[in-house]
Amino acid sequence: MEKDKGKPGLVIACGGTGGHLFPGLAVAEAWTAAGGRVLLLVSEKPIDREASRKYDAYRFETIPALPKPATFSPRMLPFLVSVWKTIRTCRGLLRSFQADAVLGMGGFTSLPPVVAAKKAGIPAFVHDSNALPGKANRITSRWCDEVFLGMEAARSHFPGKTCVVTGTPVRRELTTLPERSAAAAKWGLDPHRPTLLVMGGSQGARKLNSLVAEAPLDAAVQVLHIAGPGDESRVQEEVGEREGYRIVGFCDDMASAYAVADAVVARSGASSLTELADLGLPSLLVPFPFAAEDHQTVNARVFEEAGAAILEQEKDLDGAKVASLVSRMLEPQERTRMAKAAKSLSIPDAAKRVCEAIGGLMEKGGSNR
Numbered sequence: 001m002e003k004d005k006g007k008p009g010l011v012i013a014c015g016g017t018g019g020h021l022f023p024g025l026a027v028a029e030a031w032t033a034a035g036g037r038v039l040l041l042v043s044e045k046p047i048d049r050e051a052s053r054k055y056d057a058y059r060f061e062t063i064p065a066l067p068k069p070a071t072f073s074p075r076m077l078p079f080l081v082s083v084w085k086t087i088r089t090c091r092g093l094l095r096s097f098q099a100d101a102v103l104g105m106g107g108f109t110s111l112p113p114v115v116a117a118k119k120a121g122i123p124a125f126v127h128d129s130n131a132l133p134g135k136a137n138r139i140t141s142r143w144c145d146e147v148f149l150g151m152e153a154a155r156s157h158f159p160g161k162t163c164v165v166t167g168t169p170v171r172r173e174l175t176t177l178p179e180r181s182a183a184a185a186k187w188g189l190d191p192h193r194p195t196l197l198v199m200g201g202s203q204g205a206r207k208l209n210s211l212v213a214e215a216p217l218d219a220a221v222q223v224l225h226i227a228g229p230g231d232e233s234r235v236q237e238e239v240g241e242r243e244g245y246r247i248v249g250f251c252d253d254m255a256s257a258y259a260v261a262d263a264v265v266a267r268s269g270a271s272s273l274t275e276l277a278d279l280g281l282p283s284l285l286v287p288f289p290f291a292a293e294d295h296q297t298v299n300a301r302v303f304e305e306a307g308a309a310i311l312e313q314e315k316d317l318d319g320a321k322v323a324s325l326v327s328r329m330l331e332p333q334e335r336t337r338m339a340k341a342a343k344s345l346s347i348p349d350a351a352k353r354v355c356e357a358i359g360g361l362m363e364k365g366g367s368n369r
């Protein structure tokens with residue numbers, strides 16, 4: 001590919017899930033706005049295709065998603081062979097794009113591009129958005145010049161590394177929401193009624209969906225329920241015909257969804273939490289129980305301790321309890337108090353901070369490895 005001379009080229013590895021892709025896209029927006037070029041590396045997973053559809057102005061390349069098997073599993077050898085092959089593919093991509101820096105947004109999909117950057121003598125960075133960083137990022141950080149963090153709580157997990165708390169980048173479209181009335185009209189909802197947004201992360205959440213579907217919510221409360229790809233019709237069956245209850249599969253207009261919400265029931269993935277903090281939305285957080293090392297509980301605890309959220313484990317909930325907690329969050333005084341606490345956790349301009357940190361290191365003369 002022709003290099004657009006003078007424009008610094010950043011490769012962003014952000015495949016595997018919305019929690020990597022969307023912050024990666026936010027960095028792409030900030031980097032190009034500052035005059036740079038970007039190449040986004042995603043996986044072949046359907047969620048990456050679905051979630052990146054709206055962003056076709058950017059150049060995307062796919063590399064394999066690399067789920068790491070257990071250390072002594074017979075699948076370890078094929079995994080290492082795939083990592084090695086993907087590092088070679090990435091070296092070719094970095095060369096043809098004439099990359100000046102590489103940023104991994106998490107997961108083992110970030111490892112090969114970061115290692116390829118080290119081999120090419122290009123500065124490399126990793127961003128971790130969770131309070132308890134993933135194993136992949138802890139390993140990948142060994143090849144990185146600096147580590148960017150979404151939350152201060154993660155710092156102690158990267159001993160000996162230079163860590164910068166940048167916050168987690170949020171897409172530009174979520175920084176200014178549409179009018180509530182326009183958003184309500186889009187979803188066929190009444191802007192004057194209290195509205196609950198239900199979201200299970202970019203890949204949905206079956207059990208959480210059912211808990212809300214069976215909750216005997218106050219009749220005045222409307223619901224916008226993002227069921228996730230593939231779970232829409234099952235949730236619709238569970239809910240039945242209920243006035244003021246909208247169900248969608250994957251939502252490609254989160255700005256309109258947030259604009260109509262007064263309170264949220266959600267998993268506690270880091271990007272969702274960052275958005276709730278930025279927008280000052282009270283939440284009932286139900287961590288995905290099988291998330292690696294239970295990191296979603298650690299994330300949710302940060303919000304619970306700040307008074308921004310109610311934290312409940314899925315196993316301790318039933319429909320009736322969900323309904324009572326939702327009523328509590330929607331009570332005006334409680335809602336205001338929680339909204340303020342959520343806002344206090346917001347780190348604005350995270351994408352800009354990431355870009356400035358990368359640019360700063362590039363100016364200092366690139367990789368210090």
Ligand SMILES: CC(=O)N[C@H]1[C@@H](OP(=O)(O)OP(=O)(O)OC[C@H]2O[C@@H](n3ccc(=O)[nH]c3=O)[C@H](O)[C@@H]2O)O[C@H](CO)[C@@H](O)[C@@H]1O
Pocket residue numbers: 017018019020022106129130199200201202203226228249250251252254268269270271272273275288291292295296
């Ligand atoms: C199950 C699991 O292990 N999930 C992890 C995954 O994020 P996962 O993708 O599950 O969840 P996150 O909350 O981090 O991100 C969801 C993102 O998708 C967007 N969205 C969601 C639904 C939808 O229909 N449309 C849409 O655009 C949200 O606005 C948000 O930006 O990586 C995160 C970052 O390491 C972790 O914190 C999560 O714990």
